[in-house]
Amino acid sequence: LTSGLETAWNKLKGEEVLTKENIAEPMRDIRRALLEADVSLPVVRRFVQAVSDQAVGTGVIRGVRPDQQLVKIVNDELVKLMGGEVSELVFAKTGPTVILLAGLQGVGKTTVSAKLALYLKKQGKSCMLIAGDVYRPAAIDQLVILGEQVGVPVYSAGTEIKPAEIARKGLEEARKKNVNVVIMDTAGRFQIDKVMMDELKEVKRVLNPTEVLLVVDAMTGQEAAALVTTFNLEIGITGAILTKLDGDSRGGAALSVKEVSGKPIKLVGRGERIEDLEPFYPDRMAGRILGMGDVLSFVEKAQEVMRQEDAEELQKKIMSAKFDFNDFLKQTRAVAQMGSMSRVIGMIPGMGKVTPAQIREAEKNLKIMEAMIEAMTPEEREKPELLAESPARRKRVAQDSGKTEQQVSQLVAQLFQMRVRMKNLMGVMEGGSIPALSN
Numbered sequence: 001l002t003s004g005l006e007t008a009w010n011k012l013k014g015e016e017v018l019t020k021e022n023i024a025e026p027m028r029d030i031r032r033a034l035l036e037a038d039v040s041l042p043v044v045r046r047f048v049q050a051v052s053d054q055a056v057g058t059g060v061i062r063g064v065r066p067d068q069q070l071v072k073i074v075n076d077e078l079v080k081l082m083g084g085e086v087s088e089l090v091f092a093k094t095g096p097t098v099i100l101l102a103g104l105q106g107v108g109k110t111t112v113s114a115k116l117a118l119y120l121k122k123q124g125k126s127c128m129l130i131a132g133d134v135y136r137p138a139a140i141d142q143l144v145i146l147g148e149q150v151g152v153p154v155y156s157a158g159t160e161i162k163p164a165e166i167a168r169k170g171l172e173e174a175r176k177k178n179v180n181v182v183i184m185d186t187a188g189r190f191q192i193d194k195v196m197m198d199e200l201k202e203v204k205r206v207l208n209p210t211e212v213l214l215v216v217d218a219m220t221g222q223e224a225a226a227l228v229t230t231f232n233l234e235i236g237i238t239g240a241i242l243t244k245l246d247g248d249s250r251g252g253a254a255l256s257v258k259e260v261s262g263k264p265i266k267l268v269g270r271g272e273r274i275e276d277l278e279p280f281y282p283d284r285m286a287g288r289i290l291g292m293g294d295v296l297s298f299v300e301k302a303q304e305v306m307r308q309e310d311a312e313e314l315q316k317k318i319m320s321a322k323f324d325f326n327d328f329l330k331q332t333r334a335v336a337q338m339g340s341m342s343r344v345i346g347m348i349p350g351m352g353k354v355t356p357a358q359i360r361e362a363e364k365n366l367k368i369m370e371a372m373i374e375a376m377t378p379e380e381r382e383k384p385e386l387l388a389e390s391p392a393r394r395k396r397v398a399q400d401s402g403k404t405e406q407q408v409s410q411l412v413a414q415l416f417q418m419r420v421r422m423k424n425l426m427g428v429m430e431g432g433s434i435p436a437l438s439n
């Protein structure tokens with residue numbers, strides 16, 4: 001997915017704003033990249049539409065290139081698609097919390113049962129496991145062994161008894177033991193079939209679970225969408241657990257679950273070890289899919305530093321040659337803040353490396369400038385001409401700020417140079433001469 005998107009971003013290099021025309025090609029690449037990542041087609045369609053709508057009509061953020069801006073929009077939409085926030089497990093108000101695990105065979109249900117028990121145990125909850133896979137005797141042994149490993153009791157009743165009956169007895173046992181959480185492992189099949197669904201419905205009726213979590217193998221890709229839809233319609237799920245994210249899955253399953261079922265992914269399995277279970281963070285997943293986490297934090301920072309309104313205000317001032325020392329200070333501070341993010345900036349292709357020495361120098365200069373600007377009267381800050389015309393005023397500012405007259409003259413000259421540079425940048429050439437400082 002990452003390389004496909006990289007092409008998409010590259011196509012925007014050199015553009016100034018995002019338009020319907022210039023995002024058309026990158027959007028095609030994004031679409032292709034998502035399809036290649038095994039995201040289902042309807043989800044891709046809705047996603048691309050949402051991103052396009054947002055991208056067109058997004059104003060310019062100073063210091064942020066349009067390709068970076070598009071990365072940000074795609075990222076935010078990805079996060080939204082995956083549910084936005086972390087979805088916590090729900091616990092019962094009274095009595096034991098019951099978690100029913102469902103899913104196809106081999107997706108990792110039995111492993112997840114034990115992982116989840118350990119995960120909750122670490123949070124100070126007492127747990128009990130119920131072995132509900134009556135089709136494979138080995139599955140019961142597997143759960144018993146895992147239960148021992150994590151130090152959690154396992155209720156089993158062999159294979160000669162219906163899963164719903166095991167569920168009823170297991171729950172009774174859990175109540176007696178007064179445990180906080182009961183986790184029931186169930187049998188899966190290679191495909192969705194009526195027997196499995198009927199059994200699950202029955203188990204669900206008996207347990208009245210707090211959470212019904214569908215365990216989904218991340219490698220399932222596109223089919224995850226249909227799978228989640230069916231399970232949700234048939235038995236009703238409260239969320240999903242995505243397993244085997246440590247493999248070379250392309251992330252498609254993660255993107256489809258919430259969109260097709262309205263139910264969030266709550267946890268992810270990232271390995272075969274019993275500790276490898278963690279909450280699902282939509283933002284981290286989006287970052288992983290995009291492979292551009294650092295660009296994102298850069299864009300966010302830039303947005304904070306220079307809010308859109310400020311930028312527009314500034315632009316107006318430049319156009320009318322009103323750019324004064326107050327703006328100068330704001331601008332310089334913003335640049336300095338960006339400088340302190342050099343690590344991030346250095347990672348963005350084409351931004352070049354900012355050395356620590358350069359940053360220290362910039363920060364030192366900023367302090368000197370701040371001191372001088374603070375020594376100016378409000379009138380002088382708004383009308384730099386006053387300082388350009390009057391050596392006496394410059395002398396006073398120098399004395400009050402503890403700097404030399406030469407430094408003050410330099411600062412004043414710098415402001416006028418900046419006015420001209422900015423006007424030139426904007427293609428407004430008239431009226432931008434640098435006054436010679438009178439002596």
Ligand code: GDP
Pocket residue numbers: 103104105106107108109110111112188243244245246247269270271272276
């Ligand atoms: P079940 O049939 O759904 O109960 O699946 P199991 O729990 O028996 O797991 C099937 C296989 O997947 C086992 O070999 C597990 O070790 C493996 N497995 C489960 N979760 C993960 C995971 O997050 N990452 C990896 N790499 N393997 C996993």
Ligand code: MG
Pocket residue numbers: 109110111133139185186
């Ligand atoms: Mg199993």
